[in-house]
Structure formats: C-alpha cells, structure tokens
Amino acid sequence: MISGMTLPARLAAVAVVAALALGACGRGPERVAGPLATAPVQQSLPVSPGTTAAAARGLPDFTELVSAYGPAVVNVTVVERTRPVSADSDTPDDPLHEFLRRFGAQPRGDQPPARGEGSGFIVAPDGTILTNAHVVADASEVTVRLTDRREFTAKVIGVDQRTDVAVIKIDGKNLPTVRVGDPTKLRPGEWVVAIGSPFGFENSVTAGIVSATSRSLPDGQYTPFIQTDAAVNPGNSGGPLFNMAGEVVGINSQIYSRTGGFMGISFAIPIDIAINVRDQLVKTGHVQRGRIGVLIQDVGQQLADSFGLDRPRGALVSQVETAGPAAKAGLRPGDVILSVNAQPVERSGQLSAAISQLHPGARAELEVWRDRASRKVTVDIVELKEGRVARAGGEEGKRGGARLGLSLRLLSPAEKRAAGLDGGLLVEDVEGPALAADVKSGDIVIGANGQKVMTVEDLEAQLEKSKRSIALLVNRSGTTIFIPVKIGGGP
Numbered sequence: 001m002i003s004g005m006t007l008p009a010r011l012a013a014v015a016v017v018a019a020l021a022l023g024a025c026g027r028g029p030e031r032v033a034g035p036l037a038t039a040p041v042q043q044s045l046p047v048s049p050g051t052t053a054a055a056a057r058g059l060p061d062f063t064e065l066v067s068a069y070g071p072a073v074v075n076v077t078v079v080e081r082t083r084p085v086s087a088d089s090d091t092p093d094d095p096l097h098e099f100l101r102r103f104g105a106q107p108r109g110d111q112p113p114a115r116g117e118g119s120g121f122i123v124a125p126d127g128t129i130l131t132n133a134h135v136v137a138d139a140s141e142v143t144v145r146l147t148d149r150r151e152f153t154a155k156v157i158g159v160d161q162r163t164d165v166a167v168i169k170i171d172g173k174n175l176p177t178v179r180v181g182d183p184t185k186l187r188p189g190e191w192v193v194a195i196g197s198p199f200g201f202e203n204s205v206t207a208g209i210v211s212a213t214s215r216s217l218p219d220g221q222y223t224p225f226i227q228t229d230a231a232v233n234p235g236n237s238g239g240p241l242f243n244m245a246g247e248v249v250g251i252n253s254q255i256y257s258r259t260g261g262f263m264g265i266s267f268a269i270p271i272d273i274a275i276n277v278r279d280q281l282v283k284t285g286h287v288q289r290g291r292i293g294v295l296i297q298d299v300g301q302q303l304a305d306s307f308g309l310d311r312p313r314g315a316l317v318s319q320v321e322t323a324g325p326a327a328k329a330g331l332r333p334g335d336v337i338l339s340v341n342a343q344p345v346e347r348s349g350q351l352s353a354a355i356s357q358l359h360p361g362a363r364a365e366l367e368v369w370r371d372r373a374s375r376k377v378t379v380d381i382v383e384l385k386e387g388r389v390a391r392a393g394g395e396e397g398k399r400g401g402a403r404l405g406l407s408l409r410l411l412s413p414a415e416k417r418a419a420g421l422d423g424g425l426l427v428e429d430v431e432g433p434a435l436a437a438d439v440k441s442g443d444i445v446i447g448a449n450g451q452k453v454m455t456v457e458d459l460e461a462q463l464e465k466s467k468r469s470i471a472l473l474v475n476r477s478g479t480t481i482f483i484p485v486k487i488g489g490g491p
Helices: 007-019 063-072 095-102 271-284 301-307 348-356 396-401 413-419 432-436 456-465
Strands: 073-080 115-122 128-132 139-145 151-153 155-160 165-169 191-196 204-215 225-228 240-243 247-255 266-270 294-298 315-320 336-340 363-370 373-380 406-410 425-430 444-448 469-476 479-486
Touching: 063 073, 063 191, 063 240, 073 128, 115 191, 128 247, 128 271, 139 155, 155 271, 165 271, 191 247, 204 348, 225 247, 247 271, 266 271, 294 348, 315 348, 336 348, 406 456, 425 432, 432 479, 444 456
Parallel strands: none
Antiparallel strands: 073 115, 073 139, 115 128, 128 165, 139 151, 155 165, 191 204, 191 240, 204 225, 225 266, 240 247, 247 266, 294 315, 315 336, 336 363, 363 373, 406 425, 425 444, 444 469, 469 479
16 A cells, blocks of 8 residues: 555655546546656655645645535536438438438438536525536526435526526525635635536546636626636536635636647636626526727737827727717727726726626716826716627527627617718627627628628528528728628537
8 A cells, every 4th residue: 555655655656646647638648757756855744633634734725625615516417409400411312311211210300419518506505506608508408416416407597698607596405505705806826626527527626726817808808707727627617616715706617728628728707797697697587787888909018108108008999889878978089998996907808897797877987098197087887788699509699590699789870970881780799600700899790691781680681591601791990891700500
C-alpha cells in the first residue's frame, strides 16, 4: 500500500499513476512529460483528528464544501423534441432511401429523439433549480437525478436565451439547497470549485482560480462572465461555481476550446444576474431588460488619445437612436460613457450588461466624457423589445426552420429619412449564425434572396422558402452589401 511506503517511494508511485492518466475529450492515453516534482519536498506536518492532509499543509481543502453543498447539485437529463426528416433526402433515387429499405428501416417519418445531459443546482426548498437555457431549451422531457439517486420529472418554468439561464422545478421533500453569494466580490486569483456531470460523470468536483471577471464574449453582451481555469467539460453546463465560503457565485456555461474539450478557459454566468432572471421568469414568464437607444463600441488607445482620455476605457457612443431615451437625455455620437450609477464602465460590454439589468421606467445616472471633460447625464430606461426573428433555440427563431440570431425592428420615419430608405429592418442585436456571417448591430436589412424586405413578415416569408442559407441585402452606413447567412442548423 502507498501509505506504508517511504516518501520517495510514494512520489514514484504517484508519478506512475499520473503517467497513465487519460487525455481529455475521449482521446487515448497521453504521457506526462517531465518529472512529477522537482522542488524539495518538506516533511509532512502532524495531522490532528478530523483535519485533512491538505488543510494541514496549508493547501486549499474543498472536502467540507463538497460534503455540505454537493448534494444540492443535480444531474439533468433531457429528451429533445423530434424533428421531421427532410423530404428532399427521402426519394426513391436517394441511396439512403434504398439502404434504409433493404435493412427494414422506415425512410419516412421523424428522427429518433436526441438525448443530452447537463447539470443544475437547487436554489429553493420547493424544488426550484437553475441550469443553462441551452440544456433544456429544446427538451420535451426533463429528468433530474439527485446524489442519493432519487429521480424526478422536472417542469421547465422558463428559459432566457440572452443570458443562457433556465429555471426548472421538481416536486420533492427534504431537498438540499445551495447558498447564494456575491459575485461582485470575486477577485482574480481566488479559488473556486465547479461541481457537475462532465461526460455524464455525476457530481464530479474540479477546482481552479478566477482568471478574470466581467469578461465580455461576442454572443453574450448582456452577461459579464466570470472566467476561471476550473476544468469544465460537456455535461458541466448549468452546474454551480462555488467560492471558498461555500456560496454559489456563478453558473458554468461556456468553454473556450479548439477540440471540444477543456483547454484551461471556462466561463460562468454571475449568480446575481441568474437570480434576477429566475425571479422574473417565475413571476411573469419572461424577462424585461432595459435599453437607452445607443450603439456603442470599445475604446482603444488611439480613440482614447483622440478624445483626451487618460487611458482606454468606457463605451464610445457611435450612434444614437432618434427620439430614443439617450437622444432625449442629450447623448450624441462621440460621447464616452464612463460609468452607470457610479459603477465604472471599462468596456462596452459592461455598459450593455448594466443597462439591461435596470427595469424599464427606472432612471440611470451616466458619467459621460465629452469635449475632454466629464459630465453627468440622467437617462430614462425603456424596455428592450425582443425581435421576432431569431432567438436561436426559441420558438420564434424556429419558424421556417430558420435560426438567424437577429433581433430586428422596423425603421422609424426619422431613421428612414436619415438612411434615405423607404423601409427596412434595423438590426438591434446579433448572435449565432448572423454573428458568424458578420452581420452587425446597426445594419439595415432591406432584402433577402433578391426580394425586397419591408417588414419582419417579409423576411419570414423568404426564410420559409430557404433551405441552407439566405442572402441578406444589408445597408451598412450607406453602403449596400449582400451577406449569406446559414440557417436551419442553429449556432
């Protein structure tokens, strides 16, 4: 046994075990390069009863945290809605048709239901659970399994695609719950723990540190993500991120990867944003977000020099919506918004997240940099209206099989005059396939597949006729260009 070995023998045994470790993403065995340890090993400190060796050596110890709150982390299994097989691939001349016929399969009909797994955690004794929207958005059945192996059928209370937060609920008794912490107090370098079901391995525990806070991602402009290096893989989605006090500070949501597996960068949704979404979904079934009617961009060094800022920071206003709240408050292109209600804005994504969290009807005090001086501007908050085309994974986005990832609205009369157009659809938000195709906020969609587009219904009609892609005719700053966007498969 290892416990009976001398210290050098123990190190050698551990090195052998480490060398046989499997690689990520289902790859074959990988060898560990270099020695396991090169630094001198200090003598172990005496361990008192009930104290782990890690704690005795001054290393972070997660055992109490996992023991206390691990039971509140659940495995979420989903059965997705069936989708009809395209009639185009089911003709007598299709080789697949003949193959299926010979082996007794039915060429026509629905595809078998797809299955998937994710994670979640119980936030209230009544069985309310938080998870990711992408885990349950397309589910026809949701099953929740606890650490004691009890299983429950869950009801989807609500899904918010913009923040990737979903609320589901089970009926149970004596359910364990987590404690909610304050993610605004997180600091880079702080230890955090992720618990979830990577690749179906339920209640797996991984640890790391906070790499950064308020991280902006291209498809998450309303969420200032927590970046960590805690190992997160497919199946961890929707699981909690704990701080060392045993409080949930985030929901593990995304990873940056070139292989599909963990590469040292993972992202979590701050729990305060998720709780706000939960409260609105439970109360009203939908989420209200604030807006002020501006298009913004980051400030680089050259722009900071041009505007006389001490360093690159803030959100530069590139366009102001005519007759919108920002215009009424006196904001204009070239203003740099430095803070919202005394909260500093370092990047444009922080402004979007801060404004979206404010309820329509509220007022916000902005610190604005203009003419090389700072000033205060008070602006009214109005509701951000969701576009009808395009919520990837949402029911409206699936109409005609299309998932563009666009939030659109009709041009106002003033906007028509300013653009010299008689109509079109203004792009307010972009994600998914449209983002990948380089459609930008502020673009005006005026045509699709060679047909004029004046309303959302016009665009939807062209989407119904399209198969793999749609060619959008876009007016961008007075220049007209065609942009092909893939549809039908989602982002």
